[in-house]
Amino acid sequence: MGEGQQDGARHTHAEGLTVIGVSHIVYDVPSSADTMVSFRLPDDVLKAADRAAKDEDRTRSSWILRVLRERLVRQGYLPPLETPRAAANRTEREED
Numbered sequence: 001m002g003e004g005q006q007d008g009a010r011h012t013h014a015e016g017l018t019v020i021g022v023s024h025i026v027y028d029v030p031s032s033a034d035t036m037v038s039f040r041l042p043d044d045v046l047k048a049a050d051r052a053a054k055d056e057d058r059t060r061s062s063w064i065l066r067v068l069r070e071r072l073v074r075q076g077y078l079p080p081l082e083t084p085r086a087a088a089n090r091t092e093r094e095e096d
Helices: 043-055 060-074 084-095
Strands: 011-014 017-022 025-030
Touching: 043 060
Parallel strands: none
Antiparallel strands: 011 017, 017 025
C-alpha cells in the first residue's frame, strides 16, 4: 500500500485525503467528505430504492441524496442547486 495508507478498519490522513481501508480494499476520500449517516430501512423500501437507483443509473446513496434534496428544496429547507450553466451565466454577467 502507498505511503500513509493502512489496511483493515483503520483510518489515516495523507496529503489532504482521508484513506479508509476496509477488508484490504482502500478507498481514497477527500478529508472534506460529506458526513456519513447510517440508518435502518425496511427491506421492501431498500429493494425499491435499489431498483429506482438502478433505473436512473445511480448508486443507492446518490439516489437517496437526490430524492432527499428535492424534497428539502420543495419544502423550503434548502435553496435550489445552481446548475453549471446557470453558474456560468451568472459569472459572465458579473464580469460585464
